[in-house]
Amino acid sequence: MTIAARKLREKEKMRELILDAARTIFLEKGYFEASIRNIAEKIEYSPGTIYTYFKDKDDIFHALHEEGFRRMLDKMQPLQHVADPFERLKALGLVYLEFARNNKDFYDLMFIMQAPIKHEEEDEEWHMGHQTMNFLKVILAQCQERGRFKGQDINYLSFTIWSTVHGMSALYCRERCKAYHNENLEPIDLMDNGYKILISMLEKL
Amino acid sequence: MTIAARKLREKEKMRELILDAARTIFLEKGYFEASIRNIAEKIEYSPGTIYTYFKDKDDIFHALHEEGFRRMLDKMQPLQHVADPFERLKALGLVYLEFARNNKDFYDLMFIMQAPIKHEEEDEEWHMGHQTMNFLKVILAQCQERGRFKGQDINYLSFTIWSTVHGMSALYCRERCKAYHNENLEPIDLMDNGYKILISMLEKL
DNA sequence: AAAAATATTGAACACTGTTCAGCCAGCAAA
């Protein structure tokens, strides 16, 4: 059974090798600029080889997509230890925005890029996404238990909050903060202070 | 002087012809799927011809980009007649979201797509964007004159509001509302009710 | 009518994702 096991290990290692190269190039050039030949060249294999490990370019995309969500969820785990749910909510937003800023291209991959969803089993695809979403909804429910956000629908409220932080992140990632370039306002300023306003609105809601 | 004038007219007509075809194909297939050859075929000219009227593919992109902003500003004009600034603000958000929904691909072009800005004179590029932004800021300033949003910085506040409606639009355009598919919530529901929450937050701010 | 200017063509270049016949190393059975 050792040889089969080794083969499996080697196969996994090769996948990882491709994924490492792909990550570098995808996050460097973006999805469309990155080419299979680029990746193949980086790992010193022929282009065709990649297709033994991944169905197509999208398949590689989805692997990275998942990795992104794993990374984000990792960053969120420590928040479980923040006792007060509203404090946890505030911290969650900061983690989210920080993730977007520090992992611009992962964020792009996860929330902005056009993911050509040919796959019918997209439910599997979005499993990670739902998990992330739930993190927010659970916090909001707990806030509500403590008397906050009275009478608000959690689905809609979560969408509003998500939209705000996503909006900021998306404007940042796609360089639309330049709209404030005239006023000499840096994206980081905008995001930090914009988020503070969101918080103070939520406090009063 | 008639021949030169006619030539100019013809040149403009040709540009329009290309732009018409480009719009159709761009908005149908998206920037990367659309090809110069597609456009050329549609107007029954050779691919090379297009390059006498546009520097490159990006140049066509930017022409459509501008058209999008013109269209959006057109939809905003009627709002000038809403006397109360806060009412105008509320209506502006609706116009914005409606534009995004009805002109999904224009919206994508304007606010989401990676615009490869080689052009150094990007200030010119964003003239339309600034104009749109100002529309919001002026309203906020007028709200402040009437006692609303006391002590808030208009730049940051406008960014927060813009982020929220942009976030909703971007999640809609890039099919991320599917995160709520489990709960059988349609994107339109999410946007409408999410926006209501934003409004009630702004009312209390 | 000839010359100059302009518009249009389509082949060519260097790239893209993807497929597939063929090659060859490593393992299994004889």
Add this chain to the structure above:
DNA sequence: TTTGCTGGCTGAACAGTGTTCAATATTTTT
């Protein structure tokens, strides 16, 4: 040990991409 076989790997090939440019066709000017 030799044979047969499996499967990873190759690289040429296909159909597509944006862009350029010498040659051609058309129109305007002389």
